[in-house]
Amino acid sequence: MTPEILARITAARAARDLSDLARQAVGSAATPTRPEDRLIAARRLRQLANAVVDYTTLAEALSGVSWETMAAALNRHDAATLQGEYEESLEEWAALGQAALAEGAQEAGDLDAWYGRHHEDADPAVETPVTDLLNR
Known part of the structure; x- marks a missing residue:
């Protein structure tokens, strides 16, 4: 396995966590709660969304995508700053x-199982989306 694949698995894990937290x-x-608790939960969602972007950016950089291409995709004006x-x-x-790298690969099956439990009709029709990364 490569660092790029591990970064993609890590991005998938962050996406799973974001999805679970968003569903919660x-x-x-409608649950009565303190405003501070709602704000803390919203901040955590934002942190997880940023983690997905960060790990995806790392994976793309590790795969050799240019900083100019990534900056444009992220709506960033300066590739050097990125x-x-x-x-x-x-x-x-x-x-x-x-x-x-091998330790990171062990989570792939759990992420595949999570995807299978939460898969909806509009989602990609794949059974092992994360494990498939290991076969690249």
Whole structure:
């Protein structure tokens, strides 16, 4: 496995967590709670959404996508600034050893099972979307 694939698995995990938290927010919309608690929950949703973007950006950078392409997709005006924001993380991910990569792969089956339980008709019709990353 490669650091790019691990970053994609990590992005999938963050997306799963975001989905679960968003579903909880919908389910508790009418539940009386303190305004601070609603704001904390909303902030957590934003943090998870940012994590999805960050891990996806890392995966794309690790796969060789240009910073100019990523900056345009992220509606960012300066590719060099974007690169500077991710450079340290990119180096850390690129230097991961095989043990860390193999450990990250173990979660793929759990993410596939989660997808199977939450799959709806409009979602991609795949059975093992995360495990399929390991076969690339």
